Amino acid sequence: MKLRYSALYVALSLILAPGLAQATDQGTTPQDSTSQAAPAKANKQVKQLDTVEVSATKRETPLQKTPVAVSAISADTLDKQRVMTVQDLTPLVPGLQATSEGDHGVVTLTMRGIGNDSAKTEYADPEVAIFVDGVYTARAEAAAGLLLDMDGVEVLRGPQGTLWGRNSTAGAMSFQTAKPDIGGDASGYAQIEAGNYNQSGARAAVNLPISNTFAMRVAVVHEQHDGYVDYQNPATELPSVAQQQATYLAAGGTPANFRAIDPNQYEQNGAKYNSQDQSAARVSARWQPSDAFTWDLSYEYFIDRGTPDLSLMQTPRPGQSFWSALIDTPPYLHRNSGTLRSRMDWNISDSMELSYIAGVNRFSGEGNFDQDVGVEVPTSFTTGGVYQADRTNSSNYSSYSHELDLKSRGEQTVDWIVGAYYGHEDNNIRFDIPIMNGTQYGSVSWQGSFIQPEELVNSTALFGQATWNVSDHWHLTGGLRWSNDEKRNVDGRGWGWDYDASVPQLPIAPSTIPGPATGFAVSTYNDARYSKGQWTWLGRIDTDIGEHGMLYASVSTGYKSGGTQDAGTLYKPETLTNYEIGAKFSFLDGHLTWNNAVYYEDFKDFQLSAPITYPNGNRGLGFSNVGGSTKVAGFESELAYQGQNDRANLVLSYIPKKTLGTLVYAGSNDYQGLPACAPQSGIANCMDISGNDLAHAPTVSLSAIYEHDFVLPSGARLTPRFSGQYQSMQWLSPFxxxxxxQQKAYFRGDLSLRYTEPQDRWWISVYSQNVTDVKVRTNAGRFQMPDGSFEYVSEYLAPRTYGIQFGTSF
Structure with a gap:
C-alpha cells in the first residue's frame, strides 16, 4: 500500500459533538458558519438533537418541529461514514437507493421505490432533484461529484413539487457547502488517507477572514484508487488457432480470408475498470456589510479522470475470479465541470426577507465503455462473440437558473413565501455504438452514431406557500406552484448502419462523419418540441403533542416533465400524489429523537426509459409511460440517540406495496431475449410488465450505527464505530x-476505530468498509448465449476496502 495524493483536504465541519445519521447532525445549521472554525469537544459537551435546524421549508426551522419527512446529515457523519458521492448516502436515508451506470459513468437515485436507472442522457430527468446551496443540478453526471467541504445534507422524502419544483417527484436532496466565517482568526482543517487498491486521498480547507465584513474560504480534495476489476488473460480463454480456423470455415468463410484472433486486442494492462481519480476545488466568499444583507458567492471546479464501473458476470467462467473480465474496449472517462453559485439575502424589515439565488454550470465529458463486458468468447475473428463499445465522443451541458424568494420572517400569524424561478439548459452530445460479429475485426452486426447538436430546456415557475398558525399548537399549510417546461431537439439525428456491401466492415471511429459514403443512413429524425404546464400543490395540518412531540398529515403532489425522444416522439409527464402521516418525538431532554412517517403514493404515467431496438433493426433510447396507477405504500422510522459518550442511530424503511400499473409493452436492449413485439408497438422486443414490482424497492431496509467514546486518563478519546445495513430481496428491473x-437479501457492515488527542487538534483512524465483503448488485442485464441460455451481468458495490486516515485542525 503506497500513499499517493495531489491535494490537501478539509475536515468538513466543526464538530460540536460527533453525531450520526439522521439526527446525526443534529448540531450545526447550514447558516452556522462558525461551526467550521473549531474542532469538537464531544466529551465535554453533549449535543441536544432536538436543536438541529433544517431548511426543508426554505426557512430555518427546528428539525423536530418541521412537518416534513426529512433526514438531516451532518458534516461529521459524512466524514465518519466516508461519504464520497451521493451513492454513499444510501445507508443514512430511509428508502433511498443509488445505482451506478457504467456506460455513461453516472449515479441514478431511487426514493421510496420511485426512480429510473436510465435517466442518464442529455435529456432524461431524475425523479430525485439535487440542489447545492439552493441551485438545481440539472444533469445526472453531477451526482457522481465529490462531496467537498460540506456543512450538511438534507434529504426530503416524498414529492416536493411546491417549493422545490420539477423533477422532485420522489424527493429532493439539498446540499449545503461550508460558508466562510467573517469573525475570528484564520482556521482550517486537513486530512490525508491511504488504503488498499492503492487508495489515497487528501482534503483541506482554510477560512480567511479578510475584514470585519468580508471572508473567504478555499477547499480542495483529491481521491483516487485503482480499479477493482482485473483483466483476464486471453490466452486462457480463446480457442486455439486451429479451432478458430475450423469454426470460421464451417461458418462459410474462405481460407484466404482467415485471420487468427490477435490477443493484443484485449486489455491486459493499463487503467482498470471501477477506478477513481477525481479532484475538486472551491473558492467561496461571504460579504456582510450590515446585519441586513449577506452575499455568498462560490466557484467550484470538478475533474474526473477515473474509469467507468463495469458489469460483471454473475457466474464467472470456470477458472476465472469474480472481479475480472475479458475486455477488448479500454475504459476511459474525461469529465470537467465548473459551477458558479450566488445567494443574496436581504432583511427588508423585521417581518420580511428577500432572497435571490442564481447558478451557472458548464460540463464537458468523453468516455469509453465495454458494453459487451466480455461475456461471450469469440470462436473466430468473425463468429461466436460480440464486440460492442459505447463511446461518448463528446457531451457538453450548460445550464443556468434564477430564483427570487420573498418571505415573512419572525413570529407571524401567517408564515408565507412567494417566489419565481427560471432555468435554462443547452446540451449537445454525440455517442457511437459499434457492434461487430466475433471481434472488432469481424463483420458489422450493427452500428450507429447518435448526434444531438442542440437539446434545449426552458423551465419557468411561480409558487407560493403559507402556514396559518391557528394557535400555539395547531398549524395549517397550503401551497401551490405553476410550472411550465419546454424542451426542443434541434437537428438531432440517429445514424444506423446501411449494410452496404461496398463499404469496409470497420467499427465507426470518433473521426467518422456518418453518411452514405461511410456506410450509414439516417435511422431517426429527432427534431421535436415539447411544451406543457403543470400545477403542483400541498395541503398539510400539524399539531404539537405535548412539549416534545408533533403530529402532521399532508397531501402533496410532484411531477417530472415529459419531453422528446429518439424519432421525435413525445412522452408524457409523470405525476405523483402522496398521502402522508408523520410523527416526531424528543425524549431525554432532547438527546433521543424518534421520527416516523407512513405514506401512500399514487403515481400516474411513470416514465420508463431504456435503450431499444426498432423493428427495422436500428436502435435508440425509448421512453414509455406506465398506464393506470403505480401504487407505493410504506413506513419509515429514524431513531437517534446521543449521550455523554454514546451515539446511535436506527434507520428503517418498510415498503410492502410497490406495484407498477398497466403497460402493454416495455423493452430494453440490456435484457436480450425478450419476446417479439407486435409491429404497432414500435419496438422489436418487449414484454408486458403490468403489476410487476418496482425496481430498487426492498421490502425491508434497516441501518444501524453505533459509536462509543472511551475517555483515556490523558483526556484523549478512543472511539470504535459500527455501521451496518440489512436489505431484503429487491428486483433490479421492472421486468x-x-x-x-434480483439482489438477494444481504447485510453489509463497516468498522472504524478513531483516536483523538485531548485538545482535538489531531486524530487518526483505521477503517474497513464492507468488512463482510458481500457482493451487492446495483443493476442487472442479460445476454442470450448461442445455445439459447442467458448469462446475467451486474454492476456491484465495492468489495472490502480498508485504510488509515489522519486529520488535523488549526
Missing amino acids: NLGSGD
Whole structure:
C-alpha cells in the first residue's frame, strides 16, 4: 500500500459533538458558519438533537418541529461514514437507493421505490432533484461529484413539487457547502488517507477572514484508487488457432480470408475498470456589510479522470475470479465541470426577507465503455462473440437558473413565501455504438452514431406557500406552484448502419462523419418540441403533542416533465400524489429523537426509459409511460440517540406495496431475449410488465450505527464505530425476470476505530468498509448465449476496502 495524493483536504465541519445519521447532525445549521472554525469537544459537551435546524421549508426551522419527512446529515457523519458521492448516502436515508451506470459513468437515485436507472442522457430527468446551496443540478453526471467541504445534507422524502419544483417527484436532496466565517482568526482543517487498491486521498480547507465584513474560504480534495476489476488473460480463454480456423470455415468463410484472433486486442494492462481519480476545488466568499444583507458567492471546479464501473458476470467462467473480465474496449472517462453559485439575502424589515439565488454550470465529458463486458468468447475473428463499445465522443451541458424568494420572517400569524424561478439548459452530445460479429475485426452486426447538436430546456415557475398558525399548537399549510417546461431537439439525428456491401466492415471511429459514403443512413429524425404546464400543490395540518412531540398529515403532489425522444416522439409527464402521516418525538431532554412517517403514493404515467431496438433493426433510447396507477405504500422510522459518550442511530424503511400499473409493452436492449413485439408497438422486443414490482424497492431496509467514546486518563478519546445495513430481496428491473434480476437479501457492515488527542487538534483512524465483503448488485442485464441460455451481468458495490486516515485542525 503506497500513499499517493495531489491535494490537501478539509475536515468538513466543526464538530460540536460527533453525531450520526439522521439526527446525526443534529448540531450545526447550514447558516452556522462558525461551526467550521473549531474542532469538537464531544466529551465535554453533549449535543441536544432536538436543536438541529433544517431548511426543508426554505426557512430555518427546528428539525423536530418541521412537518416534513426529512433526514438531516451532518458534516461529521459524512466524514465518519466516508461519504464520497451521493451513492454513499444510501445507508443514512430511509428508502433511498443509488445505482451506478457504467456506460455513461453516472449515479441514478431511487426514493421510496420511485426512480429510473436510465435517466442518464442529455435529456432524461431524475425523479430525485439535487440542489447545492439552493441551485438545481440539472444533469445526472453531477451526482457522481465529490462531496467537498460540506456543512450538511438534507434529504426530503416524498414529492416536493411546491417549493422545490420539477423533477422532485420522489424527493429532493439539498446540499449545503461550508460558508466562510467573517469573525475570528484564520482556521482550517486537513486530512490525508491511504488504503488498499492503492487508495489515497487528501482534503483541506482554510477560512480567511479578510475584514470585519468580508471572508473567504478555499477547499480542495483529491481521491483516487485503482480499479477493482482485473483483466483476464486471453490466452486462457480463446480457442486455439486451429479451432478458430475450423469454426470460421464451417461458418462459410474462405481460407484466404482467415485471420487468427490477435490477443493484443484485449486489455491486459493499463487503467482498470471501477477506478477513481477525481479532484475538486472551491473558492467561496461571504460579504456582510450590515446585519441586513449577506452575499455568498462560490466557484467550484470538478475533474474526473477515473474509469467507468463495469458489469460483471454473475457466474464467472470456470477458472476465472469474480472481479475480472475479458475486455477488448479500454475504459476511459474525461469529465470537467465548473459551477458558479450566488445567494443574496436581504432583511427588508423585521417581518420580511428577500432572497435571490442564481447558478451557472458548464460540463464537458468523453468516455469509453465495454458494453459487451466480455461475456461471450469469440470462436473466430468473425463468429461466436460480440464486440460492442459505447463511446461518448463528446457531451457538453450548460445550464443556468434564477430564483427570487420573498418571505415573512419572525413570529407571524401567517408564515408565507412567494417566489419565481427560471432555468435554462443547452446540451449537445454525440455517442457511437459499434457492434461487430466475433471481434472488432469481424463483420458489422450493427452500428450507429447518435448526434444531438442542440437539446434545449426552458423551465419557468411561480409558487407560493403559507402556514396559518391557528394557535400555539395547531398549524395549517397550503401551497401551490405553476410550472411550465419546454424542451426542443434541434437537428438531432440517429445514424444506423446501411449494410452496404461496398463499404469496409470497420467499427465507426470518433473521426467518422456518418453518411452514405461511410456506410450509414439516417435511422431517426429527432427534431421535436415539447411544451406543457403543470400545477403542483400541498395541503398539510400539524399539531404539537405535548412539549416534545408533533403530529402532521399532508397531501402533496410532484411531477417530472415529459419531453422528446429518439424519432421525435413525445412522452408524457409523470405525476405523483402522496398521502402522508408523520410523527416526531424528543425524549431525554432532547438527546433521543424518534421520527416516523407512513405514506401512500399514487403515481400516474411513470416514465420508463431504456435503450431499444426498432423493428427495422436500428436502435435508440425509448421512453414509455406506465398506464393506470403505480401504487407505493410504506413506513419509515429514524431513531437517534446521543449521550455523554454514546451515539446511535436506527434507520428503517418498510415498503410492502410497490406495484407498477398497466403497460402493454416495455423493452430494453440490456435484457436480450425478450419476446417479439407486435409491429404497432414500435419496438422489436418487449414484454408486458403490468403489476410487476418496482425496481430498487426492498421490502425491508434497516441501518444501524453505533459509536462509543472511551475517555483515556490523558483526556484523549478512543472511539470504535459500527455501521451496518440489512436489505431484503429487491428486483433490479421492472421486468422481474428471476434470480438473475434480483439482489438477494444481504447485510453489509463497516468498522472504524478513531483516536483523538485531548485538545482535538489531531486524530487518526483505521477503517474497513464492507468488512463482510458481500457482493451487492446495483443493476442487472442479460445476454442470450448461442445455445439459447442467458448469462446475467451486474454492476456491484465495492468489495472490502480498508485504510488509515489522519486529520488535523488549526
